[in-house]
Amino acid sequence: xxxxxxxxxxxxxxxxxxxxxxxxxxxxxxxxxxxxxxxxxxxxxxxxxxxxxxxxxxxxxxxxxxxxxxxxxxxxxxxxxxxxxxxxxxxxxxxxxxxxxxxxxxxxxxxxxxxxxxxxxxxxxxxxxxxxx
Numbered sequence: 436x437x438x439x440x441x442x443x444x445x446x447x448x449x450x451x452x453x454x455x456x457x458x459x460x461x462x463x464x465x466x467x468x469x470x471x472x473x474x475x476x477x478x479x480x481x482x483x484x485x486x487x488x489x490x491x492x493x494x495x496x497x498x499x500x501x502x503x504x505x506x507x508x509x510x511x512x513x514x515x516x517x518x519x520x521x522x523x524x525x526x527x528x529x530x531x532x533x534x535x536x537x538x539x540x541x542x543x544x545x546x547x548x549x550x551x552x553x554x555x556x557x558x559x560x561x562x563x564x565x566x567x568x
Contacts (some may be wrong), residue, residue: 438471438472438505439504439529439530440475440501440503443500443528444526446489446498446547447481447521448495449493453498457518459521460477463512463515470551472502472504475501475555476499477501479496479497481497484568495523497514
């Protein structure tokens with residue numbers, strides 16, 4: 436399977452103590468590792484005020500996890516969060532890679548190779564590269 440990079444942000448109830456927060460974070464990290472994911476980073480963003488009331492809560496404890504893994508690891512994690520009483524909201528986003536696509540790299544290289552081989556005139560190079568002299 437192909438591994439993708441994901442970011443999951445979830446909000447815990449504000450009335451949880453530190454031990455319960457750490458246990459919840461550990462539970463979801465273990466669940467992802469069991470599914471074949473590798474945790475890159477987990478950020479405890481702290482208690483913040485919510486933009487609107489959710490389940491009679493005005494505040495929530497924000498947790499962000501960045502990880503890589505197969506797409507099949509997401510469904511069990513989100514199902515567990517949906518059934519959990521500690522989590523009041525969650526969102527998982529598939530991250531875009533920073534590497535350029537192969538098509539983007541090949542076009543300028545072809546234009547440079549054509550100029551080096553003197554196969555085209557200066558006007559054709561201007562059209563191919565989009566640069567003007």
